[in-house]
Amino acid sequence: MTDAGHAALAGAPFIEGIGLSRAYGGVRALHNASLAVLPGEVHALVGENGAGKSTLIKVLGGRVRPDSGEIRLRGTSVSFSGPEAAHRVGVQTVFQELTLLPSLTVAENLFLSREPRSRLTHLIDRRAMGRRAEELLTGMGIDHIDPLAAVEDISLSERQLVEIVRAISHEPDILFLDEPTSSLVEREVVWLFEQIRRLRARGTAMVFTSHRWNEVRSIADRITVFRNGGDVGTFTDISEDDAVSLMTGRHVETLYPPVPALTASAPIALETHHLASAHLHDVSLQLHAGEILGVGGLAGHGHRALFFTLFGADRATSGTITVAGKQVSIRSPHDAMKRGVGIALVPEDRKTEGLLLRMSVRDNMTLAILRGRLSRMGFLRRAEEKRLSSDLSRQLRIKTAGPHIAVGSLSGGNQQKVLLGRWLLAEPRILLLYDVTRGVDVSTKAEIYALIHRLAAEGKAILFYSSDAEELAHLTHRVLVMREGRIAAALEGNAITAEAIVSAAVRDTSPASGRGTHAA
Amino acid sequence: MPPDPAITVAGRPFRRPRWKLLLAQNVGLALAVVMLILSLVIYCVIYVAAQHRLPGNFELTSTVNTTMPLAFASIAQTIVVLTRGIDLSVGGVVDLSNAVAAVKLGDSLGSEILWSLVVLVIGATCGLVNGLLVTLGRLQPILVTLATLSIYQGIAIRVLPQPGGQIPQNYTDAFASITGPWSLLYVIIVGVLWWAFRRSSLGVGVFAIGNDETAASANGVAVRRARILAYVLGGVFSAISGLFLAASATAGDATTGNTYTLTSIVAAVLGGVSLFGGRGNGVGAILGAFISTMIVNILFFAHINPLYQSFYEGLFLVLAVVLVGSVGRLMRKAM
Secondary structure (H helix, E strand, O other): OOHHHHHHHHHOOOEEEEEEEEEEOOEEEEEEEEEEEOOOOEEEEEOOOOOOHHHHHHHHOOOOOOOEEEEEEOOEEEOOOOHHHHHHOOEEEEOOOOOOOOOOEHHHHHOOOOOOEOOOOOOEOHHHHHHHHHHHHHHOOEOOOOOOOEHHHOOHHHHHHHHHHHHHHOOOOEEEEOOOOOOOOHHHHHHHHHHHHHHHHOOOEEEEEOOOHHHHHHHOOEEEEEEOOEEEEEEOOOOHHHHHHHHHOOOHHHHOOOOOOOOOOOOEEEEEEEEEEOOEEEEEEEEEOOOEEEEEOOOOOOHHHHHHHHOOOOOOOEEEEEEOOEEEOOOOHHHHHOOOOOEEEEOOOHHHHOOOOOOEHHHHHHHHHOOOOOEEOOEEOHHHHHHHHHHHHHHHOOOOOOOOOEHHHOOHHHHHHHHHHHHHHOOOOEEEEEOOOOOOOHHHHHHHHHHHHHHHHOOOEEEEEOOOHHHHHHHOOEEEEEEOOEEEEEEEHHHOOHHHHHHHHHOOOOHHHOOOOOOO | OOOOOOEOOOOOOOOOOHHHHHHHHOHHHHHHHHHHHHHHHHHHHHHHHHHOOOOOHHHHHHHHHHHHHHHHHHHHHHHHHHOOOOOOOHHHHHHHHHHHHHHHOOOOHHHHHHHHHHHHHHHHHHHHHHHHHHHOOOOOHHHHHHHHHHHHHHHHHHHOOOOEOOOOHHHHHHHHOOOOOOOHHHHHHHHHHHHHHHOOHHHHHHHHHHHOHHHHHHOOOOHHHHHHHHHHHHHHHHHHHHHHHHHHHOOEOOOHHHHHHHHHHHHHHHOOOOOOOOOOOHHHHHHHHHHHHHHHHHHHHOOOOHHHHHHHHHHHHHHHHHHHHHHHHHHHHHO
């Protein structure tokens, strides 16, 4: 291509979606949506869960065919028969659902259907494949993933990295990334943005979605806001407040409701003494009825171990747990959910740790109470099940065509609400909420916040972990900051600010290092 | 440009040793080896107790010759099971190939080669019918192959209504020689073929389909083609199984193959092949076939009443499957 041709192209979109619509079983996921992506730009799609961002990416990435509308690639109309067809013309997508094959190795996944061949036999040269995979990974700064490991033996975030590496290794002209950061820890997000900048310098166009405004602001050249299945505007510069009000019709300040007052005489619902396990050291805490106790700190510092130990999914090596004044032994989730204990855990990763995606909203909601409230002499009380689940759907404002719909077809935020609903039906006394708003849109977040407050007002004791310090600061009565498996700081009242939480999480307390004041 | 920041995940900054990774991926195969050794030892102990001498060339040869048809049937089953399917028609194809061989094999080398090839083509055709029905007809493998099992058995009976026919002596010498366990050579050949299969587009495709069909297709795997070819290969290996059966029996019987439908599944499972698809190894399936034979041998020399033989076979199978499942899980967890 000549220089003149190149210059002319720079202003014209690489890929364009015009008036795209797509419905799933009567629900309009995408309605007359348009998007133009310029060469070398990083384009962010923001909007609530279910606003159509993922569907648009699926359509443009060739995974889903639009019901109507047009896709233009470098000005010519195209139609993709599948992701493979999109790959051939330089369009790569990292879908939210990972597409790695679990029993194959990382190297096999990276080179699937383009494996290096032996010249002599034309068979796949596995040694060369392993070597090239190693080069590919280390060349992009990833040195902790062994290319010969089976994908099922590496962690979720490592799988996400492999998926991203594979997409980039095809050297695409356009790269779609659907919520690439939701399963990554901070370091990995930094890595991803480094890759995005490098690709941008090479002229690659990129489209990504994220619910974290600071990510959007730090990397996006343009932002397109989605609402109700369509685009409502594309901006080069927009404030968070304006974006949120475009997405939802509400303002940031109204996101966090006031924290309900705490009764001074509230009894202690849950208490631990010197609780310890492999990743947990000497954790003693008290949680009162009606209290929202926040737990904060950097990822990988024992929060997960604390929550999973309290729920019986991990085993404590020493220490005691007391519920309502009585010492209890929790060796399995079944013990935690027993009458007289009443501890429920809502995990962050709803796909792998909680929901049965192929089963209906109703079945998922009532799963925890099938053997309790819903059973009469071993038979299911169907009418009661129906009543409870539809009441709850209404109450939680779950967007679905009905309680008989499979949970897997719901948007992320609505799935999270179903999971919350399940534990509400179980009527626990103590609720462990583990990063429940991760990957959830603003409006659903607001609904979840209101719900948490209502539950606290009803007297439930709530232990609340969040990777978002802002959220912790606005939502809780007290915050415990964990570091290296210990409680490093306890914040109360006006001392709870996002800054204080972050600084307590990163402060190095060892006197020898002399960096003690650095974070403050 | 500055180098990309290297990343390490908190809590696990280091790689696990390679041998652990490889063991984790081949737990099934490793356990099959252990089970085979275990069953060999038990067999020898019981044999010595009963016969007051070690088993010799004759025992080894007859064990190998009786196992060969099952070994090939279990390879056939494995290839289909890897695609998350199942092939109940294995027994039918074994019957058909056995019957055709008994009726048609002549004494000349030319006739032997020609009709052996014809039998392989018949097997491939049977597999093709299965594959087309499953893929293009979008029918469930268990239904399709249950139906074709009866059909192929019916054709076999028509070809050879009564047990009989004649297998030339040199054919038997080639595939089921009684002078020594020479047929182990074919096991080695199959091992090499499996090695190549695992390194072919078809092999990767078969594993990919068994893992996740949609993801496989999204990454450029020709899903339909791979699935159809898996059934075709299954048919070919079932046909080979029938030829070995004919060679060792020296005559034909259109019903003896029936049992291979179920025993091939058993052998595959013992060899570490997952019925959920995408995980398994053909060499493991062959080991599984030998383990099955050893269990029968052990029961024989332990003087178990033949009436209860299937009871004990079932018992051992359950034990083995529980062992494979739980040890496999423990090993993965430990890594």
